[in-house]
Every structure is written in C-alpha cells, then in structure tokens.
Amino acid sequence: MIVKVNKLDFYYGKFQALIDVNLEAKKNEITALIGPSGCGKSTFLRCLNRMNDLIEGTRTTGEIFVEGENILDPNTDLVKLRKKVGMVFQRPNPFPLSVFENIAFGPRVHHLAKGKELEEIVRQSLEAVLLWDKLKDQLSRNALTLSLEAQQRLCIARLIAVKPDILLMDEPCSALDPVSTQRVEELMQILKQDYSILIVTHNMQQAARVSGFTGFFLLGKLIEFDITGRIFTAPRDRRTEDYITGRYG
Amino acid sequence: MKNLFEFIVEKAIFLSGAASIIFVVLIFIFLLKEGLALFGEVNFFAFLFGQNWYPISDPPQFGILPLIMGSVFVTFGAIVIAVPLGLAAAIYISEVAPHSIRGFLKSGIELLAAIPSIVLGFIGIIFLAPLLKNIFHLGSGLTALAGSIMLAFMALPTIVSIIEDAIVSVPRSYKEGALALGATHWQAIYRVTIPAAASGILAAVMLGIGRVVGETMAVLMITGNAAIMPTSLLQPVRTLTATVAAEMGEAVSGSSHYYSLFAIGIVLFIISFIINIFADIFLHRSKAMKRRKK
Ligand SMILES: Nc1ncnc2c1ncn2[C@@H]1O[C@H](COP(=O)(O)OP(=O)(O)OP(=O)(O)O)[C@@H](O)[C@H]1O
Ligand SMILES: [Mg+2]
Numbered sequence: 001m002i003v004k005v006n007k008l009d010f011y012y013g014k015f016q017a018l019i020d021v022n023l024e025a026k027k028n029e030i031t032a033l034i035g036p037s038g039c040g041k042s043t044f045l046r047c048l049n050r051m052n053d054l055i056e057g058t059r060t061t062g063e064i065f066v067e068g069e070n071i072l073d074p075n076t077d078l079v080k081l082r083k084k085v086g087m088v089f090q091r092p093n094p095f096p097l098s099v100f101e102n103i104a105f106g107p108r109v110h111h112l113a114k115g116k117e118l119e120e121i122v123r124q125s126l127e128a129v130l131l132w133d134k135l136k137d138q139l140s141r142n143a144l145t146l147s148l149e150a151q152q153r154l155c156i157a158r159l160i161a162v163k164p165d166i167l168l169m170d171e172p173c174s175a176l177d178p179v180s181t182q183r184v185e186e187l188m189q190i191l192k193q194d195y196s197i198l199i200v201t202h203n204m205q206q207a208a209r210v211s212g213f214t215g216f217f218l219l220g221k222l223i224e225f226d227i228t229g230r231i232f233t234a235p236r237d238r239r240t241e242d243y244i245t246g247r248y249g
Numbered sequence: 250m251k252n253l254f255e256f257i258v259e260k261a262i263f264l265s266g267a268a269s270i271i272f273v274v275l276i277f278i279f280l281l282k283e284g285l286a287l288f289g290e291v292n293f294f295a296f297l298f299g300q301n302w303y304p305i306s307d308p309p310q311f312g313i314l315p316l317i318m319g320s321v322f323v324t325f326g327a328i329v330i331a332v333p334l335g336l337a338a339a340i341y342i343s344e345v346a347p348h349s350i351r352g353f354l355k356s357g358i359e360l361l362a363a364i365p366s367i368v369l370g371f372i373g374i375i376f377l378a379p380l381l382k383n384i385f386h387l388g389s390g391l392t393a394l395a396g397s398i399m400l401a402f403m404a405l406p407t408i409v410s411i412i413e414d415a416i417v418s419v420p421r422s423y424k425e426g427a428l429a430l431g432a433t434h435w436q437a438i439y440r441v442t443i444p445a446a447a448s449g450i451l452a453a454v455m456l457g458i459g460r461v462v463g464e465t466m467a468v469l470m471i472t473g474n475a476a477i478m479p480t481s482l483l484q485p486v487r488t489l490t491a492t493v494a495a496e497m498g499e500a501v502s503g504s505s506h507y508y509s510l511f512a513i514g515i516v517l518f519i520i521s522f523i524i525n526i527f528a529d530i531f532l533h534r535s536k537a538m539k540r541r542k543k
Contacts, residue, residue: 051429082431089429093422096445105440109432155426162430 001065002027002166002196003048008062010043010052017043019220021062025213030188030197032207032228035217036243041200044217045168048198049085050078067165083110086159088169092151094143094158099126099135102143102154106162125157129187149180153187160191167191169199173206185210204244208232216240280518284511287311291505296512302476304496304506311509313516315478319393319486320462322479323472326397327404327461332454334401335408336443342409343416344438355410362406370470373399378471385483391473394482399467404457411456415449415535416442452531459524462517465490489513 003025010018017040025031033041046052047060050071064071071081083106094102103122107113113121122139126132131153135141143154152172159167169188173181188197188210201207207214208228215225216239224231224240235241287296291311299312342354377398378390419442427437443450473485476492487495493510500507 049429051425054425054428079431079433082429087429089422089426091422093420093426095423095426095441097441105427105432106430109427109430109436109440158426158430 001025002067003198004063004065006063006065008044008047008060008064010040010047010061011059012043012055013057017220018047021222023215023222023225025196025198027196028192028194029213030192030199030211032211032214033198033200033217034202034204034207034214034243037202039217040220041217042170045087045170045198045200048166048168049082049087050076051087053078079110083162084164085166085168086162086164088152088155088159088167088172090171091175092148092155094146094151094154096142096144098140099143099146099154100139103158103161106158110162112162121161125161128160128191129153129157130183131157147180149176149184152176152180152184156187156191160195165196167195167197169197171200171202174202181206204232216243218243277518280511280514283508284513284515287505287508287512291509296509297516300478302492304500304509309505311505311512313489313492313509313513315476316487316489316492316513317516318479319472319476320488320490322393322482322486323396323400323468323488324458324461326394326482327400328454328458330397330401331404331408331457331461335405335453335457336412336450338405338409339412339416340438340443343413344434344442355413358406358409361402366403366464366467367470369399369402370467373467373471381483387483389473389485391471391485392483393472393479393486396468396472396486396488397482399471400461400464403464403467404460407460408453408457411453412446412450415446415453418449418535419445446535448531448534452528452535455524455528455531459521459528462520462524463490465494469494489517493517 001024003023005021005023008018008021009016021044033044035041043052047064048066048071052058052060060072062072066081066085069076095105097105100122103125104118107118107121112118123132123136126135131150134150143151146154152175156167156172173184176184185206188199191197199207199211211228213226214228214231216223216231216235216237218239224235224237226236231240232244235244296311296313297317298314299310300314301310301312302315303310338354338358342351342358346354373395374391377395378392380390381387381392381395382390423441423445424437427441428434432440468488469491472487472491474487474491474495475485476487477484479486493513496506497510500510
C-alpha cells in the first residue's frame with residue numbers, strides 16, 4: 001500500500017468537508033475517486049500533498065501514511081512530500097515560461113541536475129508524456145501557446161521531471177476534447193507502470209476505463225471503495241448504485 | 250426642454266474633452282515655434298552633442314550634452330536605487346505582509362507621493378548632502394548621487410503600486426503549480442510570479458523614469474548645478490529640467506539663450522513621449538494577462 005488513510009476528518013473553518021475517510025491505494029495502480037459535485041473529492045486529493053495548508057482556517061485530523069510515513073505529522077517536510085506526491089490540476093497551469101523552463105523548474109528547485117544532465121531530464125520527461133517528437137525543436141516556445149492537451153501533458157511532464165512516486169490528478173481531462181481525453185487516458189496507462197496514480201473524475205466511463213480501484217464519495221464520506229469492476233457491476237451500497245446508474249445527476 | 254439640456258451637457262462634455270487635446274497640441278506648437286527658432290543660428294548637432302553649455306559667454310555655446318548626461322546620470326542612479334527597493338516593497342506587501350497591515354503599508358507608500366518635492370529637496374540639503382560629503386570625503390555633498398537618492402524616493406510610490414498591481418494580477422494557479430512541485434514560497438515568487446509580472450514591472454520602471462526625468466525642484470536644489478560632463482555619480486551635475494528652471498528668469502526674451510531653453514523643452518517632451526509609449530505597451534501586456542486570469 002503506497003497510501004493509507006485512517007479516520008481522516010477535514011474542516012474548512014466550521015464546515016466539515018471530509019468525514020471519517022478510510023482508504024488504501026495500491027502501488028502502480030490507478031485509483032479513481034468519483035462522486036457528485038461538492039462531495040469532497042478535490043479536498044481529499046489536496047490532503048494527500050497538504051495543499052489545503054495554503055487555505056486559511058482549515059483543520060485536518062486522522063492519519064495519512066504515504067510510503068509508511070504519516071504526512072499529517074507537523075514535522076513533515078512539505079518540500080519533500082510534494083516532490084514525492086505530484087499534482088496535476090483541472091485546468092492546465094503551465095508557467096508562463098518556455099517549455100524547457102517549465103520542466104526544468106522542478107529539478108532546479110530540488111537541485112537535482114544542471115547543464116547536460118538537466119537537458120537529459122527534460123528530454124526524458126517530454127518523452128514520457130509523448131511530447132518530445134512534437135516539441136524537441138521548440139523547447140524555447142512559450143508554454144501558454146501550446147494546445148490545451150499539450151499544456152496538460154506538459155504539466156504531467158513537469159511532475160515527472162522531479163521523479164515523484166505518486167501522481168494526483170484532479171479532473172485532468174475536464175478541459176480537453178474527447179480525442180485529447182482518450183490520448184491522455186492512454187498516457188495514464190503507460191505512466192502507471194512507474195507511478196501510482198490517484199485520479200478524481202466526474203466521468204464514470206473514464207473511471208471505469210482507466211482505474212483498477214474506485215472510491216465513491218458522497219457528502220464528505222467515502223461510501224464505498226473496491227475493485228473498479230465490482231463498483232460498476234455489483235456495488236454493495238444503494239447510494240453507489242444510484243450514482244452509477246445516473247440517479248444523482 | 251429636456252432635449253435642450255441634454256444637448257448642452259453633451260456639448261460641454263465634448264468641449265472639455267477636446268480642450269485637453271487642443272491644449273496639448275497648442276503647447277507643443279508653441280514649444281516647437283520657440284525652440285526651432287534656435288536652429289537658425291545654432292547647428293542642430295552642435296546643440297545636441299556639443300559638450301559646452303556657456304549660454305551667456307561671448308560667443309555663446311549651446312551644447313546640451315552635459316545636461317543630457319546630467320539627467321541620464323541622476324535618472325540612472327535613481328532607478329538603480331528605486332527599482333530593487335520598490336520590487337522588494339511590492340513583494341512584501343502583496344505576498345508576505347499579513348492581511349491586517351497590508352492596507353496600512355499601501356497608504357503609507359501613497360503618503361510618500363504626497364510629500365512636496367521641495368520638502369524632499371530641503372531634507373536632501375540638510376541631511377543627505379552632509380552625509381554623502383562625510384561618507385565619500387567630498388568637497389560638497391551636492392552631487393548626482395544626492396539627486397538620485399531623493400528622486401528614488403519620489404519615484405518609489407509609483408513603482409511600488411504598479412508592481413504590486415502586476416503581482417496581484419498573476420493567476421493563482423501559477424503559484425499553486427509551483428508550490429505543488431515542492432517549491433518554497435520564495436522560489437515560487439522569484440521563479441514564477443516575478444517573471445509572470447515582468448511586463449508590469451517594466452511598465453513601473455518606465456513610469457518611474459518618466460517621473461524622475463521630469464522632476465525639477467529637488468534636482469535644482471541638491472545636484473550641485475554644474476553644467477559639466479559628469480564622469481561619476483559623485484560629481485555635481487545639472488539636468489535638463491534644472492537648466493530651464495534656473496535660467497528662464499535671466500534669459501532675454503527673443504535671444505538665442507531664450508530659444509535654446511525652449512529647444513531643451515522639446516528634447517524633454519520627446520523623451521517623456523517615448524518613455525510613455527513604452528510604459529503604455531508594457532501596461533497593455535500586463536492588462537492582457539489580467540484578462541486571461543478571468
Ligand atoms: N476553500 C474552501 N473554503 C470553504 N469551503 C470549501 C472550500 N473549498 C471547497 N469547499 C467546500 O467543501 C466541499 C467539498 O468541495 P470539493 O471541492 O472538495 O468538492 P469536489 O468533490 O471536488 O467537487 P467538484 O466535483 O465540483 O470539483 C464543498 O461543499 C465546497 O463548497
Ligand atoms: Mg473538485
């Protein structure tokens with residue numbers, strides 16, 4: 001188990017957004033999180049790299065073990081944690097810098113490489129997201145001029161450059177068209193050989209297609225967590241069944 | 250009745266709008282007419298690149314290069330001081346300072362803009378000049394550097410508020426992306442936020458330069474007023490503006506000296522025009538980013 005969550009409660013001020021969440025995610029597996037809007041999927045994901053710390057007045061209790069370490073421990077080194085647990089956002093958010101600088105950002109921040117070595121990391125990262133052939137002669141191009149799909153791939157490459165273990169993806173395809181979505185899904189299948197992925201999605205077909213395990217959230221609670229095939233064919237909970245058959249909207 | 254009223258209001262507004270443009274054009278024409286009259290007697294290049302400004306000796310010499318260099322030295326010094334300070338202040342206000350004191354700091358900086366330049370000139374003469382004199386062992390502290398320091402304070406409010414605006418309009422998602430990659434707050438600021446705010450920062454620099462080049466009173470008081478070619482910031486200099494202000498009273502109307510001061514006016518006009526164009530271009534780019542954010 002690469003991620004193990006025990007009795008997680010999360011509060012925005014007085015509002016409890018996550019209620020007693022328990023979940024285990026396997027290494028080199030894609031774990032999908034589904035549920036209606038506002039049920040706490042993004043909040044949960046942002047607990048795993050402690051991005052919620054940036055929001056004032058939030059409070060987290062319980063335990064989250066990432067590779068055996070409780071990251072809710074106040075002594076956790078956030079720089080190391082976020083190097084290990086990378087995040088892809090809903091809207092592609094490349095920096096307004098060149099393609100090269102976008103990918104070099106992480107290695108530079110973590111002092112991983114310089115010069116030739118850095119160029120090699122940039123090449124490998126772009127290859128990993130299947131962008132190298134397209135962009136190898138355009139490394140100085142401003143990343144904001146790329147297509148949305150290429151931007152999202154670049155954001156994934158940017159993470160890969162710091163060699164994380166876990167990729168958190170919050171609706172990574174929701175800004176993309178169906179063809180781009182399919183290609184990014186194919187990319188996820190390749191990436192899962194080297195990384196453990198947790199993906200939030202609104203799209204149940206997507207969850208069914210890409211993931212090995214699926215969790216269903218409702219109103220801050222993890223209602224059901226199981227092998228994806230079982231969630232979609234034989235859910236144990238009525239509410240899960242209602243959701244996947246479209247009765248929640 | 251109502252229509253007549255609207256008609257009058259509409260025309261009045263139109264006239265006041267047109268008036269501002271007409272005045273600018275009139276001023277420019279006047280400036281051209283008086284300034285260009287000089288070039289009947291004085292060669293244009295001898296004016297612009299001549300190294301001697303002796304307007305009342307016999308024969309007079311009207312080389313303004315020492316004055317241009319005086320302005321350049323003072324401006325350069327002021328910008329070198331004001332931009333790093335302004336950038337640091339803007340970063341502190343927008344990214345570091347607790348919310349509760351942000352407004353307080355901003356009004357403090359705006360207050361700086363409200364200090365009359367003559368007061369800054371006084372402070373310069375009384376405190377700054379003696380201080381520089383002692384530090385650098387100079388004959389007199391009234392130097393280009395003294396002018397640069399005082400003007401830096403004058404330019405600071407403009408620079409801080411424009412940079413602050415530029416930083417605040419950088420999309421949050423950039424910074425989130427950087428932090429999610431494990432960057433520290435500072436790394437996110439200097440590697441992502443600052444480059445993203447570059448156009449706004451350049452606009453601030455341009456407007457700061459405009460503010461400094463045009464300033465007259467304080468530089469007249471504290472730069473030592475020697476129209477010689479400067480070679481260092483520790484020398485007395487005289488700027489374009491200070492020359493006009495100092496000599497307008499004594500120049501005989503209709504003389505070459507009189508026309509030469511208007512010609513200096515034209516040079517100043519052109520300089521500010523160019524600076525404003527650049528500032529405008531950068532501000533536009535910065536606004537374009539702000540729109541993208543929404
Ligand atoms: N910064 C915040 N401050 C206060 N409440 C918040 C904040 N962010 C989210 N919430 C609330 O927490 C709950 C869970 O939000 P969250 O964004 O995690 O939902 P989600 O499942 O990701 O929804 P969506 O599918 O729309 O992205 C919602 O009720 C939301 O209103
Ligand atoms: Mg969400």
